[in-house]
Amino acid sequence: MSLFQAFLCGLLYFLAQSNVTMVSYGTIYRPLVNGFLVGCILGDPVKGVQIGATINMMFIGFISAGGSLPSDIPMAGILGTALAISAGLEIDAALALAVPLGLLGAFTWVGRLTVDSFFNPLTERLIEKNDGLKGLWLPTVVIPQIFLFCITCIPVTIAAYFGSQVVGDFLGSVAFLIPIMSVIGGLMPALGIGITLKFIFQGETRVFLFLGFLLAAYTELDMIGIGLISLITAIIYIQLTSKIEGAE
Amino acid sequence: MSLFQAFLCGLLYFLAQSNVTMVSYGTIYRPLVNGFLVGCILGDPVKGVQIGATINMMFIGFISAGGSLPSDIPMAGILGTALAISAGLEIDAALALAVPLGLLGAFTWVGRLTVDSFFNPLTERLIEKNDGLKGLWLPTVVIPQIFLFCITCIPVTIAAYFGSQVVGDFLGSVAFLIPIMSVIGGLMPALGIGITLKFIFQGETRVFLFLGFLLAAYTELDMIGIGLISLITAIIYIQLTSKIEGAE
Amino acid sequence: MSLFQAFLCGLLYFLAQSNVTMVSYGTIYRPLVNGFLVGCILGDPVKGVQIGATINMMFIGFISAGGSLPSDIPMAGILGTALAISAGLEIDAALALAVPLGLLGAFTWVGRLTVDSFFNPLTERLIEKNDGLKGLWLPTVVIPQIFLFCITCIPVTIAAYFGSQVVGDFLGSVAFLIPIMSVIGGLMPALGIGITLKFIFQGETRVFLFLGFLLAAYTELDMIGIGLISLITAIIYIQLTSKIEGAE
Amino acid sequence: MAETKKLSKSTLNKCFWTWEWTYQACYNYENMQGGCFLDAMAPAIRELYADDPDEFKAAAARHFEFYNIENTTGGGVLGLVLAMEEQRASGEDVTEEAIRSIKTGLMGPLSGVGDSYMQGVIYPIILAIGCAQGVQGNTAVPIIVILLQAIIQIGIARFMFNLGYNKGSDALLDLLESGTFKNLLSGAGILGCMVLGALIMNFVSVHTGITIPMGEGAEPFSLQTGLFDTLLPGFLSLAATLMCYALVSKGWSSTKVLLLLVVIGIVGSVTGILA
Amino acid sequence: MAETKKLSKSTLNKCFWTWEWTYQACYNYENMQGGCFLDAMAPAIRELYADDPDEFKAAAARHFEFYNIENTTGGGVLGLVLAMEEQRASGEDVTEEAIRSIKTGLMGPLSGVGDSYMQGVIYPIILAIGCAQGVQGNTAVPIIVILLQAIIQIGIARFMFNLGYNKGSDALLDLLESGTFKNLLSGAGILGCMVLGALIMNFVSVHTGITIPMGEGAEPFSLQTGLFDTLLPGFLSLAATLMCYALVSKGWSSTKVLLLLVVIGIVGSVTGILA
Amino acid sequence: MAETKKLSKSTLNKCFWTWEWTYQACYNYENMQGGCFLDAMAPAIRELYADDPDEFKAAAARHFEFYNIENTTGGGVLGLVLAMEEQRASGEDVTEEAIRSIKTGLMGPLSGVGDSYMQGVIYPIILAIGCAQGVQGNTAVPIIVILLQAIIQIGIARFMFNLGYNKGSDALLDLLESGTFKNLLSGAGILGCMVLGALIMNFVSVHTGITIPMGEGAEPFSLQTGLFDTLLPGFLSLAATLMCYALVSKGWSSTKVLLLLVVIGIVGSVTGILA
């Protein structure tokens, strides 16, 4: 991997974390998307999307509500894919790599939430000055983003650049960890789904979790098929219940 | 094809169009049935039912309400099957042949509706005479049916007899039309189904169109299976809604 | 088969019929279970469970209500499996053997219900004596069970011991009966299911019989899958109907 | 007061079967099924008004008027009108106007229901299943189709005929309004929609031939196999059908839509957009 | 006034487990489970009426009467009767008649529910799934079946026993009438029907051997493969089952139906109509 | 009385798009999105209070307070607050307190709904389908995902923004209470549950490596293939997910559960219980 490519990966990580545009959190934040983009950077978009999708599955359902975040999803996606492609890893090994990267936790996230507080006095001063809020974008956008850039782009650039040279050797010497990572990686979506269930698994809708499970277990339907069947099921059920409520 | 066989095909077309017996419109009017009968006439019932069924699919859902008819379904079925069998065409080419035949439109239909009006004065005269309506069946059945026989049996007999000799050559020289006909043939059931939907696709039942579509798209169920599952679904849904209405 | 093994089979038949423990009627009474146990006795548990399961299917749904029993289910299971294993029969022949054994009817059952009545006076005398009901277990458990042992364990032991030596020859000489038995065996579950339906096939639930039938006919679902899907279906339906009743 | 007249069983049957055999034998733009309805009424008119030439003529005239009805549900009106003529012939107060307005009043709603559910649900289901089986060359299929159609249609027609004759117009209208019947229709609607949905997938066949070149040497990306077939097989068929539905609902004649399809087919096929 | 008597925990358990182990050990036509019910009551009778020989004898006698109940739901009556005997022994106004009529009154409805849903739904489901797995030779299956049956049956019996003992007869009857319980039963009915429907397809096996000759040289048309297997697989199995159901519902004894099936099997097999 | 002030279309758009682009650019523990909300309000403040420095300052200050909302539904509060500021600037009786309490009052419920249904239903469905397609290497998938997410999120945000601005806070609250919206949410809940159920089966992967030795020479019995895979494939995945759900519902932080999973993974993998 060239330094420039490594830098582009770092930049991607910065963009994923930047929360500049509200759409980013549902797009480049996700390994499915950023894995693909890393693939483009490294010249192998197909492998990028494959690895990204595999990593993304681990984090399906991971929700951030009220500012909390249990793991570093784009780190796993971007560094995981980048190192895997540059070291020519199999998808399994790539996953094993992404697990600890995701587990690193929300360091970046906590860091920025802490440090960004220090920029608030600047904003306050602007308000005090009462001069048409001129330059408001400096303390609310520019400075925090420059700070974020420093703590995201730089370390990931370095990790991508040097990591690609050592990751092969490293994984070789800790090969015994791979099956462990694979087991953990298999467990992780259980958490994401469990978190999401907290919000929507209640009352009458509970039974549909098991219906979906059985559909996946006993039929050949792919996720699109299940999604569409679920949509139809939901509509039919709601048609009936809203009729019942109308009849009350 | 012998002249006698051609005549039998013509006769069949007359019967299909005659509307003598109210059952005929749901039976010999349909390529599935008349294709089979043409197959019997020409000594190959199996091929007849195959071609007939294929042609019939194009016209599935075609409805005649209030005397309107957008195409000549039995013409497509009878002449299409007859020419295809006698010229030894593949099913694809048979379909390509049937498309323009069906598109010929409802010439026969419009013709008889126009001309039959001229026989009404005869009936009126009988009523005026007030002689027990003796001979009523002449102007209301016999004469119009003889007229119909002339405009249906004769042309189809001729077309079947001579057509079988030229259709092979002809299709060879317009081979470029076959893919076009095939595309049109694939589109035509969309119209028939669309027409039928106008009558039954409303309110709560809409969602079931998509359910049926998904069942066909994502399972291996054949049409009988889907028909039966649909029946069960309808019963369950109605059991529930009628219970709701009872509860009101 | 050794005499001891034959005796164990007889003992198993006694236990199945004993009704000592209320759980026995749902367990060792059933060919699925006693076939397996016979297999263990004869050293081939896998074949035992296979034959037992096959025989059990014949009697699926056979219900005993109010003391009536239409056939001798454990006889079919135990002797059927024992003779089949010891004579090395194919599953088909084993089934053909089990059919008449089950058809022997509820001889044991009727015999004990008749004879057990004779032990009641002993109990009455104990009550009259009014001596703390000492020895009550003799006329209510011990004596009837000894009697039962005599009419169950002994004949089945003999049948198993000698039967295993003749059943091969016998079946050879009545080979023409095998297809007949097979037809009867295929019909028998219809009775069991019919009996059960008498209890639960009514009103709104009827349609679900056909739904289950179609699921089995048109999908690849195994019985567990169908059982689970049925459970979910039942829950959803009941959620809706109880909501309707709540709305009333 | 006139004596009470009752049509004989055999006359009633003759009326019913004449309707069954010739209801559209002289179908025409002027009075549609007018002549054939008279045909079907003729045996009854002859029996009821044999001794009253004026009424005979009037009756013949009033049944030779514009009339157009769906064949099976039409059985109901025939039965009902026969009962009304009986009453009129018996001297009861049934005016010509009443008979006429029953005919024209029921024509619409009964045809609506009949066309929607006979031609719109029952025919397509029977024929679709038949076609799906038939393409495999099973010759038992067309015979079964004929029998089924005959049993169902004659059965419904006779049921309606008896209902109309015995119970009168209220019964026919009550039937249309009754909960059971409404449930039957809703059920048929659901059944019909599901089967039609499946037909869209199985019978309509629309494929795009559009491919996007992916650069030298690389296989071009096919919109059909790369996008539609993976995302939602049959998507284009569904779209085409809903388009037809929308156009027909907007009031386009079916012939106009048919022409549009022909044009789309030709243009699509020639340009390679459809294949 | 007599002192209040309470059965000890261990006596209650002894009663319950005696019922569990010997409820039908002396099953007979005269009083069915009469002797065994006395057996199960004996520990309580001994404790409650130790000091009153007349009551002891009367109690023994009144529980040695005709009695027949489904085993699991029967736990409820046992618990309830134990509570009533306690009250009677404590001098409360509980007549012999009351105890007797509770027993005979609950016997019917509880057995009805128990037989229908235990033998009619739970057993068939467990055994059917077990058989379907068992034919593949999985030896874990019978063991799981034993465990499941034991847990379910003893669990329900104990639950009913506690309910009857602690809450009394109203609780038992309220339970039968409660919305939740009715929902449970309807749900079990649906579940049962669906599973039985699937069993018809998977376990009943009826095939016709009838073929229609199609002329020289041509393969004969097999009604089974050419008609039933294409139109509705399992149609004959469904028909046979519904026939049995109809006969049983009409009041035929199951033995009579069984004989009919044997006759049909023999005749069908010999003539080749069934194969 | 002050003149009526109306924000220009372009100012409204500037506010909306600023929110869209920078809503969390300075996310911090002190006032969360406080600075960025001020950012989004700034164009309006500048327009409305240009001629009143005191009000200008007060307005700036009151929008630089603790604020945290889900992004799409948050559009609604932005729109609403803009309308309130307009009224205040026009001299209507809209107190600072009213504006403040609307912000803090709506923050909670709107974020609740937004987080549950956007992140809990819509994201997982889009991403899950995307992943399932993506593993096959279809590069069109991430592009479609980006487009879909953008259209849906910006669409909802804009819809909410317009609703809040035009209809006011009652409209927002009525929306939350309306039958249609509740149906939408229940429907989304069903849809979400079903899809998540399928994800458990397809994405969670938990397998036990436990085997039971069956004696010399015989193949050991694998709990996974011999029991779970035959009885209920995916049983362990379902159990693991419901465990996580239970822990999270009991109040465990997701980080704590994550650590537990890591421990389980390590221990399970090392001991061979999980494989």
Ligand SMILES: OC[C@H]1O[C@H](O)[C@@H](O)[C@@H](O)[C@@H]1O
């Ligand atoms: O809960 C509202 C909101 O809080 C924070 O801003 C983040 O966690 C967002 O993802 C979330 O939508």
Ligand SMILES: OC[C@H]1O[C@H](O)[C@@H](O)[C@@H](O)[C@@H]1O
């Ligand atoms: O609409 C009633 C009736 O009108 C005409 O007679 C034809 O189109 C029939 O097919 C239709 O049933």
Ligand SMILES: OC[C@H]1O[C@H](O)[C@@H](O)[C@@H](O)[C@@H]1O
């Ligand atoms: O009907 C109650 C009860 O009667 C007898 O005891 C047996 O047939 C049991 O199987 C049944 O449960």
